[in-house]
Amino acid sequence: MPLGNNLASELSEDDTERISQSGIDLSRVSSCATYVQKDEDVLHSGCVDNGIEVLPVQKALEMYDWLREYCWNVVPKDKDDITKYVAAQKNPAGYVIIAKKGSKNIFPIQACVYLGRNQIQHVHNIIIAEEGAELHIISGCASAHHVGKGGAHYGVSEFYVKKDAKVSFTMIHTWGEEIDVFPRSASIIEENGVFLSNYVCMKPVHKVQMYPTAYLKGKNSVARFSSVVIATPESTMDLGSRAVLEAEGASAELITRAITLGGTIISRGHVLGKVSGTRGHLECKGLILKDGIIYAIPEIEGSVVGTELSHEAAVGKIAKEEIEYLMARGLSEEVATATIIRGFLDVKIAGLPEALQSQIDSAIDSAEKAGF
Amino acid sequence: MLEVQNLNVQVGDREVLHDINLEIPDGETHVLMGPNGTGKSTLLSTIMGFGNYTVTKGTILFRGKDITGLSVHERAELGIGLMFQRPPTISGLKLGTLLKATSKKTPEEVRKYAEKVNMGQFLERDVNKGFSGGEIKRSEVLQLMVQNPDFIMLDEPESGVDMENISVMGAAIGGLLEKDQNIVRRKKSGLIITHTGFILDFIDADKGHMMCDGTIKCHGNAREILKEIKERGYRECMQCH
């Protein structure tokens, strides 16, 4: 299907291909459920549909006074140089997605942020799921092939998951070898709320650094972070996630699968159990396929009786025994290895709609087929 | 089909097998017996070609061709298959996905095989992850059914299998070895390691071999050797020849 006028003139075929590697299907752009931003220009923004509103942040802030309460709230303006830079922008770029009370949408909203020049791209997103709403977002971040030194992405995202609401946010990165990426995001999860945050990056990048934090403020709230990453040579990925368990019954799970092909991965994680009756688990598995670094720093911190926290970390290579097992079944060494790696990367995320899970799977598949 | 000549095998810096000689003609199934730690699994692993097992002397011929230097994959492609005594767990790889990757058969046929060995419920599970002892054996036999090798090595197929499933296993293994076919038409051969001999109730063995301390001490009738072991223990085998 041809792209809309706006998109066709702004995005080349190559751009569209890069964007699709980040899990975004631009032929679906005619639907309300897609947001496309190139550099700081909004090329396409959705509308109200099925109780979901997708708006450029600047327009949304003009339309809704109440939104100010959510703006620079869970992520503080002066957190660091990145947030300060984004906060200093006169014309903020980014999107606001609001899932109205009780709305249920299992079809993922697509949010595409594309970097087309050697400059810093700034983005500020606000995502709100009102009481009882279900919202799924696939956020594809990509850059044009030609973008090199100086190209950077500073992205702030604030998530508000209200009582009984469920939000999944799946971010797939397709950057380039010289691009620096600094997402800054945090979320507040209220009673019975569920927040699923997934991150996939299997393409080269110069540096990614992020440490999203979930504040589980409501009773029985749930946060689940899953990351599947591959560091190519010269890539540095400093990744982590943090869950602060502040209410009874709150639970969090932080899962990482990391492969290095020569790059550096720092896999941090921090679960903080502040009240009794909370649970947290951290798991990092790393494979070193070519000499590189995987540095896992799991932290669990309990400050009361009755919080149960655990972690599990393992870094190594593929067991020869496993490869030989599959070879004995008739697979070549290459196919056996690829089959085991594909299994290693297969993190099934409980609570994701099937369509979204298969979108994630195919993004991983295609990256893997392309030799990462 | 298979011929092992004067084979010495080293594991690490220790010689585990010494001067092994074995011949298994087309259509025949042989049984390998012997005490724990004597080198039976080592022999099967060496025939399969696993890296930890270094042949320091001798040759392995498969259908007259020297395969001593071939990779595991090449041997599998030639038609050699192995049921592991203790297969590894592969996290994230579904049994069904593995079967799809190793099979030339349709998904329906694969499912039918799985049902045959009571493994229909396991296709969505990670390979060997949390499988019980008996489930591992059934999963192994299922993988072999799908792979359909011509020379089948089974490492203690009956151990850990309950009374009900043992006949299921027996039937499946009989199928693998084409035991329903007349000996004249039967092409498949097998080498089965057993301690109990239960498997002999389902599969007629043409011959038995007795291994002690890394060497085959005697060749003969499988049931007779088993009877000897039952009556006199392994001590006797040292002398038999």
Ligand SMILES: Nc1ncnc2c1ncn2[C@@H]1O[C@H](COP(=O)(O)OP(=O)(O)OP(=O)(O)O)[C@@H](O)[C@H]1O
């Ligand atoms: N990979 C290995 N590393 C170290 N030692 C090994 C290895 N494989 C086999 N061995 C040793 O070689 C000897 C023979 O082992 P093997 O597994 O072949 O015995 P087996 O006859 O199959 O015994 P069982 O009846 O208990 O299965 C044992 O002493 C064992 O510890």
Ligand SMILES: [Mg+2]
């Ligand atoms: Mg053994």
